[in-house]
Amino acid sequence: MQLYHSSTSPYVRKVMVVLHETNQLADVELKTVATTPVSPADPLFGKAPLTKVPALERPDGPTLFDSRVICSYLDSCAQAGLYSDGSRYWDIRTLEALADGMLDAALLITYEERLRPEEKQWNEWADAQWGKVERACTALNQHWMAHLSEPLDMGQIAVGCALGYLDLRHDARAWRRGNDALANWFAEFGERPSMVATRPPS
Numbered sequence: 029m030q031l032y033h034s035s036t037s038p039y040v041r042k043v044m045v046v047l048h049e050t051n052q053l054a055d056v057e058l059k060t061v062a063t064t065p066v067s068p069a070d071p072l073f074g075k076a077p078l079t080k081v082p083a084l085e086r087p088d089g090p091t092l093f094d095s096r097v098i099c100s101y102l103d104s105c106a107q108a109g110l111y112s113d114g115s116r117y118w119d120i121r122t123l124e125a126l127a128d129g130m131l132d133a134a135l136l137i138t139y140e141e142r143l144r145p146e147e148k149q150w151n152e153w154a155d156a157q158w159g160k161v162e163r164a165c166t167a168l169n170q171h172w173m174a175h176l177s178e179p180l181d182m183g184q185i186a187v188g189c190a191l192g193y194l195d196l197r198h199d200a201r202a203w204r205r206g207n208d209a210l211a212n213w214f215a216e217f218g219e220r221p222s223m224v225a226t227r228p229p230s
């Protein structure tokens with residue numbers, strides 16, 4: 029299989045962490061591409077029409093995207109149980125959606141700051157996106173700490189990758205402020221070998 033990859037993409041990182049945690053790294057060849065909304069990567073055309081990474085090309089079926097689909101697929105290949113099959117299933121899916129939603133908002137801020145011409149940038153809009161990230165961090169800190177401390181699952185991996193991205197691109201906005209429990213959890217979770225091996229270059 030071939031994974032369309034970028035070393036700074038937090039969505040790709042989710043997939044890479046799953047590959048590490050489920051011992052499937054050898055099954056996947058990485059194809060690094062640079063893709064943005066205004067410069068879509070040529071190799072993705074025809075395979076992943078949204079031209080986003082990650083995308084997973086398989087020998088026996090259509091290319092898979094997005095990160096949730098790919099992680100779920102890899103989990104089922106390895107029968108790793110990262111989504112559980114009991115009452116935790118919906119919690120895990122919701123936690124992953126919350127983490128991915130934080131990422132979506134944080135990535136929009138990154139694009140606003142890096143891709144849009146300076147004179148057209150809209151600070152209130154970026155701050156409103158950050159409001160979503162802040163509310164998500166507060167919810168994690170107040171309601172999800174017990175879940176985050178349970179055995180490894182996909183929700184935890186997604187939250188770890190989302191917080192790592194906030195540190196990479198939006199450190200100055202200080203997500204840890206008022207979220208001590210979450211910050212302590214991430215300090216430990218970020219030291220898992222799979223998280224260390226997939227740390228984005230700064």
Ligand SMILES: N[C@@H](CCC(=O)N[C@@H](CS)C(=O)NCC(=O)O)C(=O)O
Binds near residue numbers: 036
């Ligand atoms: N929902 C997608 C989001 C993927 C995504 O936005 N990836 C970014 C890189 S971090 C990308 O490829 N952006 C290019 C674009 O938006 O056209 C997923 O979970 O895989």
